[in-house]
Amino acid sequence: MIKKLVIYLLFFSLLSSLNLFLCFRIFRFLERKSVIERIIADIDMKKNYFQSLYQPSNQDGYRLETELGDSRVANLKSFFRKYQSPLYDYAEKIIEASDKYGLDYRLLPAIAMQESNLCKYIPENSYNCWGWGIYGTQVIRFKSYEEAIETVARGIKRDYIDKGLITATAIMKKYTPRSRGSWAYGVNSFMRMLE
Numbered sequence: 780m781i782k783k784l785v786i787y788l789l790f791f792s793l794l795s796s797l798n799l800f801l802c803f804r805i806f807r808f809l810e811r812k813s814v815i816e817r818i819i820a821d822i823d824m825k826k827n828y829f830q831s832l833y834q835p836s837n838q839d840g841y842r843l844e845t846e847l848g849d850s851r852v853a854n855l856k857s858f859f860r861k862y863q864s865p866l867y868d869y870a871e872k873i874i875e876a877s878d879k880y881g882l883d884y885r886l887l888p889a890i891a892m893q894e895s896n897l898c899k900y901i902p903e904n905s906y907n908c909w910g911w912g913i914y915g916t917q918v919i920r921f922k923s924y925e926e927a928i929e930t931v932a933r934g935i936k937r938d939y940i941d942k943g944l945i946t947a948t949a950i951m952k953k954y955t956p957r958s959r960g961s962w963a964y965g966v967n968s969f970m971r972m973l974e
Contacts, residue, residue, distance in 0.1 A: 864897035889969035
């Protein structure tokens with residue numbers, strides 16, 4: 780009887796110790812998760828811009844100023860590199876135009892992916908990766924990718940967003956009215972890939 784009681788006590792002690800250990804591990808996990816969530820919230824609050832400034836107290840010293848780039852540029856460049864797109868060198872221009880016209884920075888790349896596989900299949904010497912103004916044999920040609928990015932961004936803002944066409948499905952009805960949903964599905968899928 781005493782032997783069984785000792786075994787039960789040892790078993791209970793072992794279970795209690797295991798329970799305390801697991802509670803401690805869960806507490807540490809939740810604590811780390813909370814710290815990570817605060818960091819992410821802080822990053823979101825700063826809209827993905829990071830800056831640091833160092834000024835030593837010594838007046839004869841030096842001043843070091845560092846500004847790390849917008850993380851969206853790295854995200855786009857990674858996407859363009861993965862698909863070997865000539866837009867790789869124009870990631871900053873796409874973000875600049877998107878910000879200028881109040882567009883989601885992922886919209887232009889997503890449309891380019893849907894329309895031309897990121898500029899791999901475009902009319903010769905057109906720089907038109909977005910199918911902008913291409914109907915049958917009619918082709919709008921641009922002098923450069925910069926001109927194309929600026930024109931398409933401005934046109935999407937003026938002809939679509941400002942007219943209340945703010946979703947891929949709504950844009951599709953005017954941009955490519957013959958599509959039965961595949962265009963919007965593709966654009967939305969590519970935008971998700973860029974999240």
